[in-house]
Amino acid sequence: MPRILVVDDERQIHASLRLRIGSDYDLAFCFSAREALDRIERERFDLCIADIHMPEMDGLTFVEEAQKTDPELGFIFLSAFDTDENLRRAIPLQVFDFIGKPLPDRDGFEDRIPGWIEQTRNRRHQRALAQHSKEMVQDLQSAQLEREVELVASESARDALLQTAGLLTTIHAHLLSSSTLLNQRAKSDPSLGHLLRSLEEARKTADAAILVTESFFDSAYGNRDTSPAVVNPGLRHAINIATRMSHAEEMHKTVDVTPASDEVIVREISGIDFLLMMVPAIGLALYTTAPETTVRVTTEHVARLENASRDSRYRQHLWINRRNALTSHAGVTITVTCGAAPLNRAVAEAWLKGASTPLPAITARGLVLGMQKAKGLLGIAVESSGEVFQLVLVLPT
Structure with a gap:
């Protein structure tokens, strides 16, 4: 049964709607915009009928806020009178219609509800198709x-x-x-x-x-599943791939690497896994940095993985996979740095989840899956942590 949220501070409107359409739809009633916003965050509705004139927050402001949570939800405004100002403010909100008080006859109200609900459902369907297409593109990438x-x-x-x-x-x-x-x-x-x-x-x-x-x-590429992840040759090959895929040479972008002092092998992952982790990390830096600049990749041994997240240089970073990391284990820190602005925290989280692609050519999936498999830590410089772009991979050895 379709669900309709009714937001109005008048009890008689609630009673009237319950009487007229309560047998055909699952109705939820709220007396204030704040209460309704909380319901929209927790529940899914097919239509929202809202009064324009409410205390504390008017219906227009309510719809603006609600669309941030559920942009596909369709809205119908109830109003005893409409002003030019209300109509002007309502245009960008793309509400379905204005319904006057008292409620009109069946042709003007009940018979139109299925069409409004269908519009909301079509919006949701189109968004789902767009998301599916985006996921397909990311899979191809x-x-x-x-x-x-x-x-x-x-x-x-x-x-x-x-x-x-x-x-x-x-x-x-x-x-x-x-x-x-x-x-x-x-x-x-x-x-x-x-x-x-x-x-x-x-x-x-x-x-x-x-x-x-x-x-x-016996190398990192002889056997896809069991060969070890050796840091130095893995970094060398990852830089070559990321440079080629980001077209860095065309813009005179280079990568300078400071290798590990000895042969370092990352636990739990193969050489291919290591490449699939490092290419997005280096590629994102190459994509972010300006032409004719250098991305720097450095390696450093750590006695315990948790030491890196406590390091004053990285203390304000956004850290990923802390719960599952081998934090007390010895490891290696691989830091990717370039002279670009740090990521916005929301953008960084979205990219890691696959919901945003600041790097069109490469997704973060290999980086995230590899970090989880290796039980390591990933630190990302965000706006509060400085003025440089930086990724810090802390991996057990």
């Missing part, structure tokens, strides 16, 4: 990012195989030389020593070939 990451893996595999092929060619040359010597001077020639040396070179080269192939399959 995420798929594009994953394709870029897989491309890095493929290129790394190709380079490793090319190196292996070159080493195997050298092995073949050494073995051919050894075979020739062996055929010519098998038992009596003292050049056997050279033959042995050639064979030794062949063995060393074979060992090198095995090392190259094994190092690839």
